[in-house]
Every structure is written in structure tokens, then in C-alpha cells.
Amino acid sequence: MFKVPKVIDTIQFGILSPEDVRKMSVLRVITADTYDDDGYPIEKGLMDQRLGVIDPGLKCKTCGQKFGDCPGHFGHIELARPVIHVGHAKDVHKILKSVCRDCGKLKLDTAQREHFHDQLMKASDRLKNKEIIVKETMDKAAKSVCPWCGSDKRTIKFEKPYTFYEEWGEERNKLTPIDVRERLEKIPLEDYELIGVNKDVSKPEWMVLTVLPVPPVTVRPSITLESSVRSEDDLTHKLVDIIRINQRLRENIDAGAPQLIVEDLWELLQYHVTTYFNNSTSGVPPARHRSGRILKTISQRLSGKEGRFRSNLSGKRVDFSARTVVSPDPYISINEVGVPDFVASELTVPEKVTVHNLEEMKVIVRNGPNTHPGANYVIRNDGRRKKITDTTKDDVAEELDVGFTVERQLRDGDIVLFNRQPSLHRLSIMAHEVRVMPYKTFRLNLCVCPPYNADFDGDEMNLHLPQTEEARSEAGIIMKVQENIISPRFGEPVIGGMQDYISGAYLMTRDGSEFSAEEVEESFYESGILNNKVGVEAFNERSKPWTGKELFEVLLPKDLSVEFRSKTCRKCERCEFANCKFDNYVVIKEGKLLHGVIDGAAFKARSSCKLLDKIVKDYGSDEGREFLDSVTKLIISVIMKVGLTTGIDDVDIPEEGLERIDEILENARNKVMENIDAYNRGELEKQPGQTIEDTLENRIMAELAKARDNAGAAAEQYLGMKRHAVIMAKTGAKGNMLDLTQMAACLGQMTVRGKRLHRGYQERSLPHFKRGDRSAKARGFVSSSYRKGLSPTEFFFHSMGGREGLVDTAVRTAQSGYMQRRLINALQDLKVEKDRTVRDNSNNIIQFEYGEDGVDPSRSSYGEAVDIDWIIHKTITSRKE
Amino acid sequence: MTKKKINILDNEFVPEHTILTEEESNEILQKFNVTHDKLPLILDTDPVVKIIGAKSGDVIKIVRSDSPAGKSVFYRYVIGEDIKQGLEEDLVDEIIEEESGEE
Ligand SMILES: [Mg+2]
Ligand SMILES: [Zn+2]
Numbered sequence: 001m002f003k004v005p006k007v008i009d010t011i012q013f014g015i016l017s018p019e020d021v022r023k024m025s026v027l028r029v030i031t032a033d034t035y036d037d038d039g040y041p042i043e044k045g046l047m048d049q050r051l052g053v054i055d056p057g058l059k060c061k062t063c064g065q066k067f068g069d070c071p072g073h074f075g076h077i078e079l080a081r082p083v084i085h086v087g088h089a090k091d092v093h094k095i096l097k098s099v100c101r102d103c104g105k106l107k108l109d110t111a112q113r114e115h116f117h118d119q120l121m122k123a124s125d126r127l128k129n130k131e132i133i134v135k136e137t138m139d140k141a142a143k144s145v146c147p148w149c150g151s152d153k154r155t156i157k158f159e160k161p162y163t164f165y166e167e168w169g170e171e172r173n174k175l176t177p178i179d180v181r182e183r184l185e186k187i188p189l190e191d192y193e194l195i196g197v198n199k200d201v202s203k204p205e206w207m208v209l210t211v212l213p214v215p216p217v218t219v220r221p222s223i224t225l226e227s228s229v230r231s232e233d234d235l236t237h238k239l240v241d242i243i244r245i246n247q248r249l250r251e252n253i254d255a256g257a258p259q260l261i262v263e264d265l266w267e268l269l270q271y272h273v274t275t276y277f278n279n280s281t282s283g284v285p286p287a288r289h290r291s292g293r294i295l296k297t298i299s300q301r302l303s304g305k306e307g308r309f310r311s312n313l314s315g316k317r318v319d320f321s322a323r324t325v326v327s328p329d330p331y332i333s334i335n336e337v338g339v340p341d342f343v344a345s346e347l348t349v350p351e352k353v354t355v356h357n358l359e360e361m362k363v364i365v366r367n368g369p370n371t372h373p374g375a376n377y378v379i380r381n382d383g384r385r386k387k388i389t390d391t392t393k394d395d396v397a398e399e400l401d402v403g404f405t406v407e408r409q410l411r412d413g414d415i416v417l418f419n420r421q422p423s424l425h426r427l428s429i430m431a432h433e434v435r436v437m438p439y440k441t442f443r444l445n446l447c448v449c450p451p452y453n454a455d456f457d458g459d460e461m462n463l464h465l466p467q468t469e470e471a472r473s474e475a476g477i478i479m480k481v482q483e484n485i486i487s488p489r490f491g492e493p494v495i496g497g498m499q500d501y502i503s504g505a506y507l508m509t510r511d512g513s514e515f516s517a518e519e520v521e522e523s524f525y526e527s528g529i530l531n532n533k534v535g536v537e538a539f540n541e542r543s544k545p546w547t548g549k550e551l552f553e554v555l556l557p558k559d560l561s562v563e564f565r566s567k568t569c570r571k572c573e574r575c576e577f578a579n580c581k582f583d584n585y586v587v588i589k590e591g592k593l594l595h596g597v598i599d600g601a602a603f604k605a606r607s608s609c610k611l612l613d614k615i616v617k618d619y620g621s622d623e624g625r626e627f628l629d630s631v632t633k634l635i636i637s638v639i640m641k642v643g644l645t646t647g648i649d650d651v652d653i654p655e656e657g658l659e660r661i662d663e664i665l666e667n668a669r670n671k672v673m674e675n676i677d678a679y680n681r682g683e684l685e686k687q688p689g690q691t692i693e694d695t696l697e698n699r700i701m702a703e704l705a706k707a708r709d710n711a712g713a714a715a716e717q718y719l720g721m722k723r724h725a726v727i728m729a730k731t732g733a734k735g736n737m738l739d740l741t742q743m744a745a746c747l748g749q750m751t752v753r754g755k756r757l758h759r760g761y762q763e764r765s766l767p768h769f770k771r772g773d774r775s776a777k778a779r780g781f782v783s784s785s786y787r788k789g790l791s792p793t794e795f796f797f798h799s800m801g802g803r804e805g806l807v808d809t810a811v812r813t814a815q816s817g818y819m820q821r822r823l824i825n826a827l828q829d830l831k832v833e834k835d836r837t838v839r840d841n842s843n844n845i846i847q848f849e850y851g852e853d854g855v856d857p858s859r860s861s862y863g864e865a866v867d868i869d870w871i872i873h874k875t876i877t878s879r880k881e
Numbered sequence: 882m883t884k885k886k887i888n889i890l891d892n893e894f895v896p897e898h899t900i901l902t903e904e905e906s907n908e909i910l911q912k913f914n915v916t917h918d919k920l921p922l923i924l925d926t927d928p929v930v931k932i933i934g935a936k937s938g939d940v941i942k943i944v945r946s947d948s949p950a951g952k953s954v955f956y957r958y959v960i961g962e963d964i965k966q967g968l969e970e971d972l973v974d975e976i977i978e979e980e981s982g983e984e
């Protein structure tokens with residue numbers, strides 16, 4: 001077992017004192033060089049061997065340990081002159097403002113001190129916390145004149161990032177870090193608490209550096225390139241600069257150089273120390289590498305997306321995980337995930353050997369690491385871990401005993417977590433049951449694509465294997481796919497049919513669709529219904545063919561009743577409900593599909609589907625999963641018998657139709673010209689609140705939009721349900737009628753930022769047109785259809801509109817990603833307590849009742865706690881009978 | 882033109898605010914098992930708070946009828962500007978700095 005070397009009990013934050021720095025240092029670094037000509041580290045240089053080892057094979061000169069064992073040791077640099085620590089500059093300013101420039105005391109009299117001290121003592125956490133009281137104390141002091149020595153009032157100005165001035169009247173005096181340090185030193189110990197300094201670990205004057213710690217070489221290892229040229233870490237480069245300038249500053253001071261030169265060098269030292277801490281300090285030009293690359297110094301190592309926190313601490317890499325391409329498998333359950341065998345034999349689950357599973361575990365161990373349901377390691381009762389190999393497997397199996405732990409390979413039925421990035425919502429990680437399969441991809445049921453937003457054009461997904469019994473059962477109970485059919489966001493199914501399942505359901509259940517007994521038996525067999533929901537007797541008893549509706553109702557719970565309008569509903573003026581002559585009103589009573597065609601409105605994911613919603617909410621998630629699994633398999637079988645395809649002839653329109661469309665478009669073009677002529681003659685009537693140009697544009701846009709709609713409507717007359725593309729559009733399987741009319745009739749107006757295309761050349765969109773041409777054609781109206789093909793200018797206009805769409809999506813994802821991160825950070829700790837209040841992690845109440853109504857959307861019906869309408873409907877209909 | 886005085890309490894979008902008595906507010910704190918600093922806050926400079934005359938330290942009850950449930954009750958602890966003061970500038974400053982560095 002891995003032994004924890006040291007356990008962290010508490011962490012105390014404070015400021016390092018110069019003494020501390022010297023005490024923890026093993027070496028005063030005085031030489032700015034790293035290696036000599038022979039490649040040997042220079043003594044007292046930045047790579048001195050006492051600072052730790054980075055070469056395998058060498059031993060540390062301080063602790064004697066090898067590379068990897070030696071943690072490295074700090075050195076230090078004695079600064080010739082003190083410098084401000086940028087990270088503390090703001091605090092230094094606040095303190096300077098509130099203490100007296102002469103006596104160093106906080107500028108408050110005894111009574112005021114008592115008052116604030118009292119407040120500090122009884123500070124609670126949210127409304128009156130210590131931070132706020134300290135701020136109040138210091139603000140008050142900053143505005144006062146020293147009550148102790150009556151020193152005159154001077155204001156301290158802070159110029160970012162590290163310069164302080166003292167101002168009085170017209171005069172102004174720069175405070176050097178030495179001055180600043182002197183003032184901070186004068187602050188009496190009893191004032192520390194009131195200015196927010198913990199006297200046990202910090203002193204304000206330590207915010208001005210006199211000694212600089214040099215991090216161990218293990219923190220800034222040099223790398224050797226192929227050409228055996230050594231390349232130093234950015235931090236080392238920066239430390240070289242600091243030592244060099246420090247050296248020159250010291251020499252100049254010792255030689256009694258003019259004040260001006262000393263000050264310049266001092267300022268330079270301040271610059272280097274500043275950029276050493278943070279190379280993106282505002283107001284300071286960033287330090288660069290010789291190549292012009294900006295150096296990555298301490299702050300850059302920690303902050304941002306690539307920093308230590310977000311990249312290495314919040315984003316740790318984990319064991320027991322796998323990632324590969326996903327591909328579809330309609331024959332596995334929505335609860336399952338197909339795991340390639342080579343992945344399964346790598347991932348292991350620790351399983352304790354008991355009297356109950358001893359024999360089973362022996363078999364598994366005997367399989368060894370290379371035969372699938374095998375095992376890779378055994379942990380014996382003495383805690384020793386032993387690798388199982390083909391040569392040792394039989395011996396290991398022999399000595400296997402109760403109390404051992406076998407790290408057995410992943411096998412069918414294990415619970416794993418499955419995830420696809422970006423993990424934008426809860427459903428981006430769900431628990432699946434493993435199905436070990438050949439080949440190299442993860443297999444996924446198509447109904448689960450919508451919550452993951454997965455498709456199979458090369459998408460990859462991650463799989464994680466929980467290692468404890470608790471984790472596995474928790475995942476299985478609350479994260480299982482079937483428990484997430486209803487979205488927690490809008491309370492309707494996010495997992496459900498799509499594409500071929502929808503059009504297939506339509507083909508199967510529409511009026512007149514019939515299947516012979518042989519076909520039905522075959523389909524039932526393929527989809528696992530035969531001998532499960534329907535016995536073979538069903539076929540012995542009848543000779544007449546089955547209707548599609550009869551096929552479908554086999555899958556429904558026996559006492560289910562629902563009614564809803566199908567997706568194909570024509571929204572007639574007066575709905576005939578159950579008597580709809582287009583078969584567009586679905587009536588299911590006592591598990592019988594009496595009327596209506598099944599399509600998108602019944603079980604399509606993310607589309608307020610009624611049937612699936614009802615089944616899951618009234619009969620539970622087991623029934624919901626069962627329904628989805630069997631209905632999809634049945635539909636696949638049926639659609640393969642009926643056949644569904646689409647081709648360019650699906651959008652063919654007869655000659656007279658094309659003539660009609662041309663006529664509509666021609667009329668529109670003429671109307672546009674009339675408007676333009678009226679405008680040119682100055683006869684166009686101005687709309688209120690618009691310029692005359694806007695009026696013209698709006699009229700033209702309206703005219704052309706109307707024309708496109710009419711052309712589309714004209715085309716739609718010929719686009720009947722015989723065409724498969726239309727079936728797909730109308731049932732909600734894929735596409736919509738607008739897409740189809742754009743293919744058949746006319747694309748319509750291309751726009752950029754909601755306006756007709758007008759930019760590109762002087763007063764025209766392309767050089768093919770006259771300047772100032774406002775006609776439909778010259779401003780991006782595409783009268784061709786995709787079927788007919790676009791003219792070169794139309795094609796160009798079309799790509800302009802398309803480009804705007806691409807840019808929009810790119811910008812939107814970046815912005816919404818940022819917003820999402822901020823929201824998650826703000827809300828991540830909120831939780832619903834037992835008394836149904838929502839609270840954060842310090843117990844502050846956020847809502848007195850969850851969502852202000854206490855309703856969990858995934859348990860509600862259409863946002864309400866109970867579906868009153870349905871209850872009333874059911875009561876009324878039952879009373880009629 | 883004469884200035885017309887508008888009472889914002891008459892506006893239908895302003896929910897009903899009432900000041901709780903000492904006993905009532907204690908009852909609420911007991912019900913949710915909290916001290917009043919754990920309640921949602923409202924500034925004493927809030928227009929409605931000023932009109933109903935609530936003072937820093939009071940607990941007010943707000944009944945909203947526009948919530949999805951039809952009616953929802955909120956309790957807020959009134960705080961004076963003095964209590965809140967420390968928070969602002971610095972925090973905003975830091976957030977802006979952090980953002981510009983990152984994005
Ligand atoms: Mg994809
Ligand atoms: Zn060492």
C-alpha cells in the first residue's frame with residue numbers, strides 16, 4: 001500500500017520574513033551564470049548543485065538523495081536595495097494612507113480604536129466580517145490627522161504598479177522603497193490587528209523585499225535539446241537578470257556613483273523583480289526572451305486556463321478511464337455502452353474475495369490477463385500486490401483465499417460513467433452498463449445521442465470506471481441513462497427517437513399500412529418481442545394481415561390511455577379530434593392504438609413528445625427504457641421492409657408548377673422595380689420613424705419575402721406524402737418544409753445583419769451590376785432553387801449569407817462558454833436542503849422554496865405539479881361512457 | 882406642468898412588502914433555523930424599503946404573485962449602506978483585473 005509521507009493538518013498563509021528566507025536558504029546566490037564552458041554547474045550560481053538535482057545519476061550536494069527523491073532546496077539573493085513586492089503594492093498603499101508619517105501609529109484616537117477593536121472581536125462572517133471592518137478602520141484613519149503627534153496631513157498617491165508619492169499643497173515627493181519600508185517598520189505591534197495583519201505570521205515591512213528567495217532547480221529545470229544545447233527555464237532567465245542588475249547596482253553604490261545612475265539601476269531592479277513575480281502586470285512592459293517570446297514567470301505558471309490551478313489541480317488526469325471514437329449500435333439497450341475488448345481487458349474493478357465468489361474469482365484469475373473475463377492483479381491478505389501473468393495465473397488461482405482482492409477485468413453488466421465533452425449539463429455524464437464487444441469503438445444506442453449531442457462523424461467519448469461499491473451503486477441508481485430520459489431542464493424526454501425511427505413509425509402506423517403474418521413474425525423476432533411480449537400462438541390464431549397500428553400497440557402498457565395531435569396535424573380550423581379524417585389525432589385507450597399515426601409527436605427526443613413522456617412519468621423508467629428499446633428495434637425492422645429513400649426527384653415540380661413559380665417571382669421583381677422607380681421620382685411615401693431609404697428597403701424586403709413564401713406555397717402543392725423527403729419533413733424526422741421549398745422553388749433573400757447585401761464595392765455588391773442598382777437581383781435575392789442550380793452571382797451571395805452564420809456560431813459558442821463558466825462558479829455549491837430551501841455552502845438562504853414553487857421539472861408534467869387538463873379530460877370522457 | 886407624485890406601491894409589478902414584528906421575525910428565523918445574516922438581504926436604500934419605512938436590522942416579508950407557483954414568499958434582512966460599504970470597489974476591481982488577464 002502507498003504510505004502517505006506527511007499529512008497536512010493546517011495551512012497558514014503569511015508573508016516570508018527576510019530571516020525566514022535566509023534560514024530556509026542553503027546558499028547565497030551571487031553569480032549570474034549557470035554552467036561553465038564544460039557544462040559543469042558554476043558554484044554559487046543559479047544551477048549550483050546544492051539547490052537540488054535535475055540530472056538522473058547525480059546526487060544532491062545538500063541532502064545526498066537521488067534525482068526524484070530530493071525535493072530541491074531554496075537559495076537566496078541579497079538585494080542591494082529593497083524593492084516593492086508587486087503583489088502587495090495595493091496593500092502597502094492602503095497601510096501607508098492610514099498610518100502617521102512621523103510616529104507610525106494608526107491615525108485613530110483611543111475611543112475610535114476601542115470602537116473598531118470591539119467590532120473586530122464580534123465580527124460575524126457575512127455582513128460584518130473582519131475584512132469589511134478592517135477596510136472601514138483604514139478608511140477612517142486615512143481621512144484623519146494623526147491624533148498622537150499632530151503631524152501635518154499629506155496624501156499618499158499610488159501610481160501603478162509600484163511607485164508611491166507623497167503630496168502636500170503643490171509639492172510632491174517620491175517615496176523610495178527604503179522610505180516605504182521605514183514607515184512600515186514604525187507601525188507599532190498593537191496596530192497590526194486593526195490594519196488586518198496577523199502579527200504571528202506577518203509584518204507589514206516584509207511587503208518590501210530585501211532578500212529574494214531563489215527557487216530550487218527542480219522548480220525550473222533546464223532542458224537539453226537534441227543538439228545538446230542547454231535551454232534554461234524562463235524563471236532562471238529572469239533570475240539571471242535580477243542577479244546581474246543587483247550586482248551592477250551594488251558596484252555602483254560601492255563606487256559612489258552619481259545618485260541618478262543608482263536610481264536608474266534601482267528602478268531596473270524593481271522592474272526585473274516585478275516581472276519575475278508577474279510578467280503581465282499592467283503598466284509594465286512584459287519581459288521577453290531573446291526570440292521575442294514573452295517570458296512565463298511565477299504568476300503565469302499559476303493563473304489562467306493553462307495555469308497550475310485550472311489545468312493541474314481542477315483538471316487532474318485520472319486512472320481507470322478510456323477514450324475512443326463512438327459508433328452507433330441500434331441493437332444494444334439505451335442503458336448499455338459497447339466497450340471494445342481491448343479496453344475491457346485493460347480496465348479493472350477491485351473485487352473482494354468472499355466465500356460466495358471464491359470459485360468464480362478462481363476461474364477469472366485462471367483466465368489470466370489475456371483471456372477476456374480475466375484478472376490483472378491480485379492483492380493478498382498481507383497487502384502485497386501481485387501481477388497475474390500467463391505463467392503465474394494457475395499458481396495465483398491456487399492460493400486465492402477469502403479476504404484477497406482481485407483486480408478483475410471489466411465485464412458485461414459493470415456500471416461505468418460515460419461522458420462527451422463539452423460537459424454542458426448534467427446529462428453529459430451518465431451511467432451505462434457495459435457490453436464487451438469486438439473492434440475498436442465505443443458503441444452507443446442512437447436514442448442517447450441527443451443528451452450527449454453526439455453524432456458519429458468522428459466524435460470521441462470518455463469512459464470512467466468507479467472503483468468502490470458505493471460509487472457503483474450510486475451511479476447505477478441515480479445516473480443510469482433510463483433515470484435521465486426526462487430532462488431536468490424542461491421536464492420532457494431528452495432521450496428518445498430520432499430520424500429513421502420517426503419516419504419509420506409513420507410508415508408503419510399510417511392508415512393502409514399492412515404486414516403479412518410472416519413479415520410480422522420476422523419483425524417481432526428481430527426486435528426481441530416474440531416470446532417476450534407476444535407468443536407464437538398469436539400467429540396461429542389469425543390469418544388476416546396485421547395493420548401497422550396493431551404492431552405498434554403490442555409495445556404499449558396494457559392500461560395506457562393518451563390522446564394527442566400528431567406532428568403531421570394540418571392544424572385545421574376546426575379540429576375533429578378522434579374523427580380527424582387525416583388520421584392526425586392519436587387516441588390510445590387501454591393500450592390500444594385506436595386512431596392516429598405515430599410520428600415525432602409521440603416519441604421524438606427534445607420535442608415535447610407525448611407518448612414517451614406519459615409512459616416514463618406514469619409507468620416509471622424501467623417501462624420507458626423497455627418501450628424505447630423495443631420500439632426502435634421494431635421500427636428498424638419494419639422500415640427495412642417498407643423502404644425509405646430520398647433523391648433529387650423528391651423535389652421535382654411539373655412544368656406548370658415551375659411556370660407558376662416563375663410568374664410569382666417575375667411579378668415580385670416588377671413590384672420591386674415599381675417601388676424603386678417611385679423612390680427615384682421622389683414619390684415614395686415615407687413611413688413614420690424611418691428614412692426614405694429604410695422605407696424603400698423595408699417595402700422591397702416585404703415584397704420579396706412574400707414572393708418567396710408564395711413560390712414555396714406553390715411548390716408545396718406538388719410536394720405530397722408520396723415523396724419521402726416530405727415524409728421526413730412532416731413527421732419531424734429530419735428537415736422541414738422550408739428546406740424542401742428552397743430545394744424545389746426558390747431560395748429567397750440572402751442577408752447579412754438582417755439587411756439585403758449591399759457592401760463589397762462602391763455602391764454595389766459585385767462589379768456585375770450598375771452602381772446604385774437596388775433591384776432584387778443586384779442585392780442578393782436568389783430566385784433559383786437548389787434543384788435548378790444557382791447562377792455565379794447568386795452562388796456568391798449565398799456564400800455571404802452562409803459565412804455570417806458560421807461567424808455567428810463561432811462567436812456565440814465562445815461567449816456562451818465564458819458565461820457558462822461564470823454561472824457554474826457562482827452556483828456550484830447551491831443545494832436543496834431537507835426543508836426544501838436552497839442554500840449555499842455557508843448556509844445562506846438563496847430561495848425559501850426550490851424554484852419558488854418546489855417543483856422538480858423532471859417530475860412535473862409540463863411545468864406543473866399535476867396535469868389538471870388531462871385529469872379533467874379523462875374524467876369527462878369516462879363519464880360519457 | 883405640475884409634477885405628478887407616483888406611489889410605486891400602486892404599481893402592479895411591485896410585490897407586497899411588509900415589515901415583520903420582532904416576534905414574527907424570530908419565528909421565521911426559528912422556522913428555518915438560521916440567524917438573520919443568513920437571510921437574503923435588501924438595502925435600506927431600496928425604494929420600496931424606504932416607502933414602507935423599514936430600518937436597517939428589520940426583516941421584511943415579500944409576497945410575489947408573479948412566480949410560477951402563483952404565490953411565493955421571501956424574507957429579506959434590511960441592511961444599511963454602512964454594513965455593505967466595504968464590499969464594492971475592491972471586489973469589482975479585482976474581478977475586472979482577473980478577467981482582462983485571462984480572456
Ligand atoms: Mg460530430
Ligand atoms: Zn537535496
Ligand SMILES: [Zn+2]
Binds near residue numbers: 102104146148149
Ligand atoms: Zn503621528
Ligand SMILES: [Zn+2]
Binds near residue numbers: 570572576580585
Ligand atoms: Zn387535425
